[in-house]
Amino acid sequence: MRLLVAAVLASCGVALITPVSAPANPLDCPPNCDRIPRSAWIAPTSIPLYDVYRWPELSTLSVTAVTPLFRFEEMCATPTAAVDDPRTWAVASRASITSPDRQWHLQAQVIHWRGETWRGGELATAVFDEAVTALRNCQLSAPSTSPSVTTAEPTRMAAVLSAPDRSVLHQYLVADTRNSTITELALWSTAQPSVLWRPVADAAVLDALAAPLCTAYIGSCR
Template structure:
């Protein structure tokens, strides 16, 4: 009888201490040495989600030391000496599809330390990236960039050439972070992608990748 009673008590204790099925979202602080889960945009907010059903980016993201932006690979942009991205906390999510379909890459970079300094570093990286994109045809003549949105803290561009690329980049100096989203495909023989690009405003996409940074890096964007 005593064993039965003890067993019942242990079952009750186990039920009390069983952890919840879903953990609380990550934020910074305290997880500032990695990119918080909440820094990634929601799949439903990304272009072509109705076609490709993008995964939760935090689930496929990997650390990305010494990372580069996607357009730099295509444009063969020379890597600058002492690139500030070499000491950023960075993660990259890549979703691959067969040739002819749209591919996706998202990236978040964060610089630790006092934001008066680290925020300035993030802004310098953003400004340098915009300049490098504008010079793409100099380093890679087969690609032709067209900047469709150019603001002090956000940029969107379409790059035409052997691949069709939609590049988005935002900087948030208040939390010393940069977010990138890029989708690209290889057009068919007629120069037209197999899946037509949707008519989606740049600002909607840029806001989708910028807004999560405020929620991930607590206290960085005011009330």
């Protein structure tokens, strides 16, 4: 019967239209997905010193971070985390840019916990809180390093760390419990940089880090 109807319609010049569903955006995924969407990274133009370094799209540089440590942990010689560190079972990606001496280097990370967001949110909060504590205690493991927390909020942190050799690190961290994710941005120089740091409000950088997560993990910020 269907073939007969189709033949009749075709003979009358009536086109048969098959509904086509719109493809999902490959940049995004639900909050409980097991990957880091390409849309989760901070926009290059929102990264400090963009006017000098013209940072590229970080998603094009990202690689799987098997051990997603924060940049300050190296500068602070933070003791190795326990074997039950929640980061060991998260999915994470890291993007790094290495520059010549006396220039600024960059590291960005997105760390995401799969599964139920209520549990992933707890893990993200725990890792964030431990990171803030470790940064504040930096001088216990690296006495010559001076940490200064410039923004301390329940799920957002910014800090500047300096050492006698004039190395300096600008560290930013955001935890979003709604999509079980932590995002990091770090910029540092291992000696007196030839490019002076351009003052930028912590809130502007932290907002730019957080905003993409609401897009990348569909519906998580409603």
